[in-house]
Amino acid sequence: MSLPLPAPAPSSPDTDHGHDDGTVDSVLYVSRACFEGSALAQIDSIRRAAAARNAAMGVSSTLICQSGWFMHWLEGPERAISQVLTRIARDARHRQMRLLYRGRTPRLMPMPWSGAVMESPETPQGFARRVESFRLARQARIPLDPPTLLRQLSTPSGLLPPEAVCGPGTVQRLMVCASQAADATGLVHWLAGQHRRKIGHGRFCGTEPPTLSIRYLDFAAGQTARRLVALPRPGLRLGIVQALLPDYSHLLLLFEGEPLQDRALMEELLASFRPLRRRPALIGLGLSPAQRPALEGLARQAGLEFTGLPLGLPSRGEGSWPALWRTLAPWLMPGSADPASQ
Numbered sequence: 461m462s463l464p465l466p467a468p469a470p471s472s473p474d475t476d477h478g479h480d481d482g483t484v485d486s487v488l489y490v491s492r493a494c495f496e497g498s499a500l501a502q503i504d505s506i507r508r509a510a511a512a513r514n515a516a517m518g519v520s521s522t523l524i525c526q527s528g529w530f531m532h533w534l535e536g537p538e539r540a541i542s543q544v545l546t547r548i549a550r551d552a553r554h555r556q557m558r559l560l561y562r563g564r565t566p567r568l569m570p571m572p573w574s575g576a577v578m579e580s581p582e583t584p585q586g587f588a589r590r591v592e593s594f595r596l597a598r599q600a601r602i603p604l605d606p607p608t609l610l611r612q613l614s615t616p617s618g619l620l621p622p623e624a625v626c627g628p629g630t631v632q633r634l635m636v637c638a639s640q641a642a643d644a645t646g647l648v649h650w651l652a653g654q655h656r657r658k659i660g661h662g663r664f665c666g667t668e669p670p671t672l673s674i675r676y677l678d679f680a681a682g683q684t685a686r687r688l689v690a691l692p693r694p695g696l697r698l699g700i701v702q703a704l705l706p707d708y709s710h711l712l713l714l715f716e717g718e719p720l721q722d723r724a725l726m727e728e729l730l731a732s733f734r735p736l737r738r739r740p741a742l743i744g745l746g747l748s749p750a751q752r753p754a755l756e757g758l759a760r761q762a763g764l765e766f767t768g769l770p771l772g773l774p775s776r777g778e779g780s781w782p783a784l785w786r787t788l789a790p791w792l793m794p795g796s797a798d799p800a801s802q
């Protein structure tokens with residue numbers, strides 16, 4: 461199997477970590493998955509071969525399997541990337557590798573390996589048609605960087621006209637993470653009922669097991685398609701989440717109202733946000749009034765925008781999802797951190 465790789469642009473000398481100007485080689489390709497049995501088992505077997513080897517070569521990688529296709533984003537020193545790609549291209553577990561991006565970017569992925577298997581109602585043929593539209597976008601020199609490509613390829617919401625698919629900012633991503641996982645999935649379930657849409661399911665994994673179960677919902681909000689992802693708390697440490705978080709406009713944190721637990725959630729979040737070049741706006745719910753100033757202070761020290769809204773959670777018998785969502789809506793507008801300042 462061969463992958464038509466264009467030669468990278470004339471480069472500054474390649475070091476162990478990347479180019480002298482601090483950039484690395486970045487590649488995104490898609491390929492048709494070609495194996496018997498479960499996608500999760502294949503992803504796990506690839507993880508076992510790839511995680512340590514990528515780390516040793518200074519390569520970072522995020523691999524997603526969806527609708528019978530792989531989407532793979534790799535970054536690292538030019539020579540290492542070429543070696544890894546040559547090995548991958550010989551692998552019989554996939555075919556029809558199609559390169560959608562090769563260029564120089566700042567290092568964006570903090571971990572050597574992470575992966576996901578996403579359930580999707582889209583057929584392999586439907587996915588192939590969208591791949592073609594991204595190939596055309598590349599030929600037309602529409603600038604789509606790897607995280608944007610990965611985000612758009614993995615979000616076949618069916619809510620947007622096909623011509624809008626390649627446009628920037630057409631899908632707004634929101635994440636919800638809770639001290640108690642049931643609170644985050646509770647919000648997704650309520651919204652799914654409101655919009656009469658099916659909840660999606662995926663599994664994320666890092667360099668080590670276990671895998672984490674993810675629920676998500678695609679729904680429309682005016683001209684924008686939105687994806688809300690309910691992330692279990694340990695997911696904050698996964699490379700795939702850290703790599704894609706800069707594309708999320710907002711992260712909703714659902715606290716317990718219990719000072720020690722809430723502080724621990726905030727500290728975990730701040731640690732996972734540290735390497736990010738762009739951070740989503742943070743909105744906290746369920747905090748006790750006494751705890752709010754302390755957590756706002758922690759976030760401020762870390763240079764983060766954090767708004768603790770004085771709203772309780774339905775799981776604790778405080779308010780209801782409809783009332784909560786009505787209050788939240790203006791805070792969740794794309795580009796909005798504080799609706800009062802718009």
Ligand SMILES: Cc1cc2nc3c(=O)[nH]c(=O)nc-3n(C[C@H](O)[C@H](O)[C@H](O)COP(=O)(O)O)c2cc1C
Binds near residue numbers: 523544548549553
């Ligand atoms: C879609 C896909 C992605 C892969 N990603 C990587 C990777 O990032 N790094 C890696 O070393 N191997 C990766 N592999 C596995 C390699 O193709 C190969 O099986 C593995 O590196 C072992 O190579 P070896 O048999 O030459 O030792 C991937 C395989 C597939 C099918």
